[in-house]
Amino acid sequence: MGNRSGSVLVLTNPLDVTADAVLRVLAERRVPVVRLDPGTDLHTGASLTAAYRTGDQRGTLHTASRELDLSGVRSVWVRRASPYEGPPDLDGQDRRFAASQCFWGAGGILASLPDAHYVNHPWANRAAEHKPAQLAAAQRFGFLVPDTVITDNEHEAREFVTSHTDGAVYKPLWNTPYSVNGQPHAVWVREVSEAEITAAVSVCPHMFQAKVDKAFDVRVTAVGDRLFGVRIDSPDLDWRQRQDRMTCTAIDIPEPVARSIAAYLGEFRLVYGAFDFAMTSAGDWYFLECNPNGQWAWQPAETTTAIAHAIADQLVKGSGT
Structure with missing residues (x-):
């Protein structure tokens, strides 16, 4: 039986205005909420403890304002938390070591809370x-899917692009941070021509799709x-x-x-x-x-409000039947 009266734990960064829309709904409903950005907060005063014994699991989260019994968490909303990068006062391999321990330790604790309802579970998100998994699933479940190739082979890429006379597009496989002359630079979906296909394709897998x-x-x-x-x-x-x-x-x-x-x-x-x-x-x-874990607060106000209430409904109900 899930915990349907405990706190909602929201894992996100302090600048996440999308999360704020749902938090306002939860506040109106008088649902207790704890907001945590584990990648940074656990280096700036917050602490996390979990204990495991035969037949028993307990844990406590201490923040600047609260002490939360992790067994009383009804739901976890996994939003846009900062990456685990380690304490900023450490350098080199010490910081990398601390970052990996945070990811596997704190991340593992927060992903394994008993009876909590996750929206979404971080491992499901990943x-x-x-x-490739998205496209394979889309095919299995009856969606129409544009012709697609993912390859690090220059010949295969060029053949794909030239065979689609109505056009082909390039899409990054992951939204990796990128900069040009020190300035953030987004890599958008764009049309690609045969002339642009070079040996550089071999550096990593590239995704090409028929233009719809x-x-x-x-x-x-x-x-x-x-x-x-x-x-x-x-x-x-x-x-x-x-x-x-x-x-x-x-x-x-x-x-x-x-x-x-x-x-x-x-x-x-x-x-x-x-x-x-x-x-x-x-x-x-x-x-x-x-x-x-896509953003949604950019949509028309009535849609944004409806989505905020739907997410709040999920978090309020918890995992109980």
């Missing part, structure tokens, strides 16, 4: 973040069995590049797509998922990806 002749994009935010769809009209191939240029309106989700989403979430044991689709003029929904 499993669902791999683009889309009429618009669709974001479906899934929270449990509740789905929130918005149509995205943007002048850009990648609507994230200039969000001030896009418009969003609510859209209905066809039943076959909804069934595939439910099966996909079940496969990865996800409570939450942000699904991106390209919609053609013929009404075909092409699966592009599912971010298991």
Whole structure:
């Protein structure tokens, strides 16, 4: 039986305004909440202890303002916590050692709380973040998937691009931090030509997809069995590049797509998922990806409010039946 009256533990950084939207709902409902950024807070005054004995597991989180019995946590919302980088006053291998111990120790404790309901469990998030696994699951559960190749072979990449006369695009497999002249630089989805395929492809796997002749994009935010769809009209191939240029309106989700989403979430044991689709003029929904921890507060106010309440509902109910 889960703990349906204890605290909600929110793992995120202090600048996460998306989390704030849900925390306001929980405050209105008078649900006790503890917010923790383990990658930094555990080096600046917070502490974490767990004890394991035959037939018993206990733990305590101390923060600047609270002492939390970890056996009383009803739900854990895994949002956008800072990475485990080790204490800033350490250097070199000492800091790397401390960072790895934090990841495996503190991260392991927070991922193993008895009877807690996770949204999403961090290990489920990690499993669902791999683009190849996403595409394989999407195929199994009936989504339309653009022709895709992931390769570190120059010949294979060039052959793929040239064979798709309606165009091909390049997509990074992970949103890796990147800078140009010391300034942060995002790597967006973009069209790629045969001339751009060089031996540099061999440095690492690259993902190429057939360009979908889309009429618009669709974001479906899934929270449990509740789905929130918005149509995205943007002048850009990648609507994230200039969000001030896009418009969003609510859209209905066809039943076959909804069934595939439910099966996909079940496969990865996800409570939450942000699904991106390209919609053609013929009404075909092409699966592009599912971010298991995608942002959602940029959507129209009524959609954002509904999603915030749906997430709060998950966190309030805990794991109890």
